Amino acid sequence: MQFLSDNAASVHPVIWAAMKAADAPDSPYDGDAVSQRLDEAFSAVFGRECAVLWVATGTAANCLALSAMVQPHGGVVCHREAHIEMDEGGAPGFYLHGAKLLLAGGASAKLAPSDIRAVIDPIRDDVHQVQPHAISITQASEYGCSYRPDEVAAIAELAKERGLGLHMDGARFANACAFLGGSAADAAGPVDALSFGFVKNGGMSAEAIVFFDTELADVARYRRKRAGHLQSKGRYLAAQLLAMLDGDVWLHNARTANSAALEIASVAGERLMHPVEANEIFLRCTPAERETLRSQNFDFYDWGDDAARLVAAWNTPQEHAMKLAQAIAAL
Template identity: 75%
Template sequence: MRFMSDNAASVHPKVWEALRAADGVDSPYDGDALSQRLDARFSELFGREATVLWVATGTAANCLALATMCPPHGGVVCHREAHIEMDEGGAPGFYLHGAKLLLAGRSDGGDGAKLTSQAIRDVIDPIRDDVHQVQPHAISITQASEYGRVYRPEEIAAISQLARERGLALHMDGARFANATAFLGGSAAEAAGDIDALSFGCVKNGGMSAEAIVFFDPALADVARYRRKRAGHLQSKGRFLAAQLLAMVEDNLWLDNARAANAAAQAIAERGSERLMHPVEANEVFIRLSPDEREMLRGIGYQFYDWGADAARFVASWDSDPGEARALGQAIADL
């Protein structure tokens, strides 16, 4: 009974159907008919002009987007628990050619790994405007955060306003953007806010091997095309990546999958609520468990990741069995 990661989930049947339908002769790279449809489809989804580039991984999506926003001598403000800081193996430094991550936010998890405009000011205000210090060029926020917390529209608006005032670009790591949108119950535009680029997650939500970089600034997309090629992410048969992305946003499959994952997470949380480390707003559940308790759950057959010395993380997926999720919550309660 797997609750380790939504990366381990199966590929949705509609994505497989789209891949099979794409298996014909068409132009290579991103000149195929499916890739050419992405801009219009995502512009419709977000209610404003968007330029979309596909890549194979979320790491590439994040770092290629940020590389268009920040020069090698600059800095990107992010939460100290952000994926680009903790879990991308130095990829930001590689893709941004040495640009620095400027870490903000609390280290004790008390802010749910969400940035605030004040936390950003605390980092950038002391920086002198001279060549001896790294100057900020961009801000990166994660929707939903590393602890499954969701930014409300007004929170993003405050950060966006600060970014505009300071001349900083704003990027959103949306590996679980669908889960955040499903939780908020509004539109994609409301969940994203006034940002310059979004890494739109697909693999964690029923996709196989495609992520989207959604640029709301066409000039950034123009730069990213060259960087994507240089980084080895301009795939010859790009239509197979485009097919996955189009299948995901067709008939709101991306939201349906996210709602199913969120519901399974809630089923776990409802029964294990006394042990929750964070409110459950997306598809991740963080539970306080001793090493012995974790081993007891593994002995029953549950698979999950340890989260420090006395906690565990359970991640629900679009294909999580609701009965298994409820049973897990009950097993935690029975401890």
């Protein structure tokens, strides 16, 4: 039973159907009819105007969004365990032409305004030190914790006060949104740009960069091509995004995954390292306990020596979740 990664899951049926439906000749790149519908579709979801670019990976989404906000001599405040710092193979350094990640702490890989201030306040306003140009937060965080609307608002206020851009890495935005009650506008808050992830949530190869500051999109459009991310048959990516938005499949998928995670969490008690506010569980357990779980056919990653990471996907069977819950309870 698969709790390794939501990346490893297969693709939702609506994706296949939409891609097939797009399989006729059309304008190349993003000039096709499907791509042209994205801005409107996402604007409806968020209840405010936005400009949307498809792209194949979350890494590209994050870095293209940030590249429109940050000059090469600037910096981006992010959590020291953020994906852009830990897992993107140095992509921010590449896309931002050497700009620097300014690392902050914060419980459960979430940033509070005080965490951000602790990083930027000591920076002297002189040319010897890299100045912050933007903040990047992750919704849900690397530890599966979701920012509440007032938490995002407080960070946005700080960003505005200091003249910084605000980016949200939403690789699991759908899961956060489902956890928070289902309003995309609430879950995103007043950020300037959102990397809205679909691949971990049943998509195949399309993520959306949602620019609420639409001038940033005009820059990112050039940067996307320059990064080799403007696919020539872009309609197959656009179709995936629309299929997920249509009828709120994205939200439904995320609820399924979250629900499986909560089922498991419900028995974990003190073993939980972080609140379960999305589809990930970080579970304290010994190597022997992990061995026990694996012998029962559960697949997952170790998290250091004394913990396991368990991730539910859009198609995790309720039965698997229940079995895992029982197995954990029995440890």
